[in-house]
Amino acid sequence: MARMRDEESQNLEVELLIEALFRRFNYDFRDYARSSVVRRLQHAMTRFHCPTISHIQARLLNESSFLPELIDVLTVPTTEMFRDPTYYASLRTNVLPILKTYPSVRVWIAGTSTGEEVVSMAILFKEEGLLEKTTIYATDINMRSLEHAQRGIYDTEAIQKATLNYRESGGKQSISDYVSVAYGSAKVDPSLYKHVVFSDHSLATDSVFTEAHLISCRNVLIYFDRTLQNRATGLFRDSLVRGGFMGLGNRESLRFLEPAAQFRTVDETNRIYQKL
Numbered sequence: 001m002a003r004m005r006d007e008e009s010q011n012l013e014v015e016l017l018i019e020a021l022f023r024r025f026n027y028d029f030r031d032y033a034r035s036s037v038v039r040r041l042q043h044a045m046t047r048f049h050c051p052t053i054s055h056i057q058a059r060l061l062n063e064s065s066f067l068p069e070l071i072d073v074l075t076v077p078t079t080e081m082f083r084d085p086t087y088y089a090s091l092r093t094n095v096l097p098i099l100k101t102y103p104s105v106r107v108w109i110a111g112t113s114t115g116e117e118v119v120s121m122a123i124l125f126k127e128e129g130l131l132e133k134t135t136i137y138a139t140d141i142n143m144r145s146l147e148h149a150q151r152g153i154y155d156t157e158a159i160q161k162a163t164l165n166y167r168e169s170g171g172k173q174s175i176s177d178y179v180s181v182a183y184g185s186a187k188v189d190p191s192l193y194k195h196v197v198f199s200d201h202s203l204a205t206d207s208v209f210t211e212a213h214l215i216s217c218r219n220v221l222i223y224f225d226r227t228l229q230n231r232a233t234g235l236f237r238d239s240l241v242r243g244g245f246m247g248l249g250n251r252e253s254l255r256f257l258e259p260a261a262q263f264r265t266v267d268e269t270n271r272i273y274q275k276l
């Protein structure tokens with residue numbers, strides 16, 4: 001009985017914190033998968049030495065510097081360069097030949113995190129001779145991650161791991177051609193960022209972003225519940241030109257979502273779709 005009461009109290013604390021984040025700061029976690037938010041908040045209690053979730057809420061409302069720290073814990077930044085290499089191989093074979101026929105190309109990477117996916121996409125587009133006529137819009141709600149992405153500095157271990165992924169993705173050169181290593185870290189060649197625009201955009205609260213030819217949103221929808229997955233994929237549908245492509249990656253599927261009927265499947269394994 002006491003345990004049930006504890007659980008009820010914790011559920012209420014979670015509700016109140018999520019409501020406070022939305023009403024005070026317009027960060028909307030109301031339609032995220034609740035079990036994952038609870039796990040992240042339990043982690044936050046340890047990290048911030050808060051005995052309860054209500055203590056986290058008190059800090060959020062009273063300390064101006066606390067918001068980015070909490071957003072850091074609530075969002076999951078895990079990423080790597082050429083993550084799931086077959087995705088990039090499939091884009092190279094199935095999508096880029098069609099994008100090549102357009103006079104200019106707009107790519108939207110939603111939930112870009114610390115930018116490894118942007119670097120990978122820029123390298124892919126460069127190798128296929130498309131980068132010069134492409135603009136890549138890279139968005140996220142985590143401002144710290146976006147700042148990291150803009151700096152373009154990664155540790156050398158990440159680059160070593162990327163080497164293998166890059167090769168598996170069908171990379172035509174060597175990843176070391178795109179980075180310069182100094183003092184234990186690797187700086188990405190700034191010319192790759194010439195066509196990248198970083199921006200704060202939330203799939204939960206913001207609207208259509210750009211007229212895109214390709215949208216890549218991988219490992220983001222898994223943190224949303226069905227309502228928010230429908231909202232996000234609806235935004236993608238409305239942001240894509242007719243015949244535009246959407247890549248969701250192998251952990252997410254369009255199959256049970258509302259916009260499914262407006263897409264055809266290009267690659268079932270890598271969950272790449274084309275707007276009809």
Ligand SMILES: C[S@@+](CC[C@H](N)C(=O)[O-])C[C@H]1O[C@@H](n2cnc3c(N)ncnc32)[C@H](O)[C@@H]1O
Binds near residue numbers: 076141203204217
């Ligand atoms: C696990 S990372 C995925 C990074 C990259 N796309 C990849 O597949 O490697 C998830 C990212 O989604 C972002 N995110 C979470 N909620 C979001 C929202 N409502 N709108 C946009 N991005 C969001 C997080 O901040 C995080 O950077």
